[in-house]
Amino acid sequence: MSASDAATETGNGKVPPKYACGETFVPKTRYIDPEFLHLELERLFTAVWQPACREEEIPDAGSFYEYTIGRQSIMVVRQKDASIKAFYNACTHRGMKVVRGAGCAADGDLRCAFHGWRFGLDGRSAFVPSRDEFLHRPREQWSLRPVSVGTWGGWVFVSMAENPQDLLEWLDPLPMALEPFRLQDMRFRWRKRTKLAANYKTVIDAFIEGYHTPGTHPQTLRPMQGPRPSAEPAPPQEYVYAPYTPTIPYRNHSRFIYTARPDSGDRDSARREQAARPEVFANSMQYNYLEVGSLVTERDYRAAQQLATMDAGDVPPFVLYHQLCEQLARAEGVDFPTMTMEQYFAGNGDWHVFPTLVLLVEKSCVLGYRMLPDAEDPNRCVFEMFSLEHFAPGEVPQTSWLEVERWQDHDGWGELPTQDLQNIDAIHAGMHSRGFEGLWLNTAQEMSIRNEHAIADRFIFGVDDRDD
Structure with missing residues (x-):
């Protein structure tokens, strides 16, 4: 069974036999099979809350931290009012990572190093070179795509789910x-x-x-x-x-x-x-x-x-x-x-x-x-x-x-x-x-x-x- 075939089972209440657990038995395929890893990254890690960093790792306004899970890169950003927001770490122009690692955008701009696009700490599009040479799009489509964020115990948690369960729950x-x-x-x-x-x-x-x-x-x-x-x-x-x-x-x-x-x-x-x-x-x-x-x-x-x-x-x-x-x-x-x-x-x-x-x-x-x-x-x-x-x-x-x-x-x-x-x-x-x-x-x-x-x-x- 391919990863795509296994994925079709999702939501049907069925586990493919090669991945099915017994009462106290767990098949090794869940550890060594590339198809199962693909399913985890596509179906599990995109749906749950996961700790991205500690709050003290983004201490100041403009501080950012890149959290990578599989091929998904998420940036956690401290706002000017000390709140925290999170975004997919991909410029909406060509997909370039906007931040790498951890650091601080002290001037309040998140900058794409490829073409120089800029985004505010709140993810909104702030500057597009030669904007008039692009076809018109609503402003939110120029902006960074948000990711749900919450805090508990000093950790910053993120979730890629569209409507995630309340973090404390x-x-x-x-x-x-x-x-x-x-x-x-x-x-x-x-x-x-x-x-x-x-x-x-x-x-x-x-x-x-x-x-x-x-x-x-x-x-x-x-x-x-x-x-x-x-x-x-x-x-x-x-x-x-x-x-x-x-x-x-x-x-x-x-x-x-x-x-x-x-x-x-x-x-x-x-x-x-x-x-x-x-x-x-x-x-x-x-x-x-x-x-x-x-x-x-x-x-x-x-x-x-x-x-x-x-x-x-x-x-x-x-x-x-x-x-x-x-x-x-x-x-x-x-x-x-x-x-x-x-x-x-x-x-x-x-x-x-x-x-x-x-x-x-x-x-x-x-x-x-x-x-x-x-x-x-x-x-x-x-x-x-x-x-x-x-x-x-x-x-x-x-x-x-x-x-x-x-x-x-x-x-x-x-x-x-x-x-x-x-x-x-x-x-x-x-x-x-x-x-x-x-x-x-x-x-x-x-x-x-x-x-x-x-x-x-x-x-x-x-x-x-x-x-x-």
Whole structure:
């Protein structure tokens, strides 16, 4: 079946057999087939809300940011009144890109470098050389074509749909669950971008389930060894201590959390007692700072160091750590978010903001990933990794995107992200094996992956699992 033939199925409530998922099975064709990538770019990415940039990336009137998804280029532009508009990044004369990358049109004109056409920040045609030599057209046809735009959590979202769903409705339940964390007040600590030899979903899938933790990150099972524990492969008997990470699927997104396996009982009571010691919990927090570079800020790291010197008591180390982090942040001028533990647990976790954004949320900071598909090749994508943080006034660092052609050429990813990146190419290469049919998913801890495909089928094929 060709891409055009498959597209005719859209809206008919049918998924072509080669792309059809089972209850826990996802065929590999959805990752390696160029026709399926074409369907995603034409039917999915043109219909959903997607994050283009952070608001702070367009700080001033005239600031612009080019967001590219497949072959579609969209410019996000800060207006003179501080509002934001978005347009297809194509001059209405000959299709030339009006902006490239990020920058600022400080004089208030967006200029096409080909023939010199100019547009106002609001997209309206401002100057056409030799306009009288063109046939008459209504002014709006000379102007840039608008794209729907909205903001949440500090991100600028765009949608190419003609009548998109309200952004906050699309994002539900994130806006309410994450409101206490005040993501909109966070700023970049660092941000990196590289290319990977894998489908963008192959990469997303590696970051939206925790089932891989003992296999890929065995050192996280050994906090009693110190802030930098051994990464030797875990023997089978050590897997019993792996975190349990059940999936919570939502209409448009998903989340997983770290918790205790419900059937664990008292079989590991000695280990639990050990883990309850302040210095052992502090080791895990210090590791996140040293080998992830996020989830723990530099201030949190100092709080963890202080926690490591404390004796065990009636207050759990987890609670003590959060108290120390907040006290230290406020003492250093940070407008630290205030929330109850119930609010914290309602928002903390690993969120898949469908289709391309993954957020690991903590009170003081957020570790984020974004994966963007290649325009033609299902075996390639762009991978972004960043850390956002609450800063004291005057402490926000000046950052820019660190662009790395090959991820191996940058040695600053940290041990834990490097372990994930080392797997990605091999995971995707294995999908091309004649001995592999598709993904067989863990029914408790990997259903975030099945959920993303169910969401995609609504837009690509008009199939809704919730219609049953």
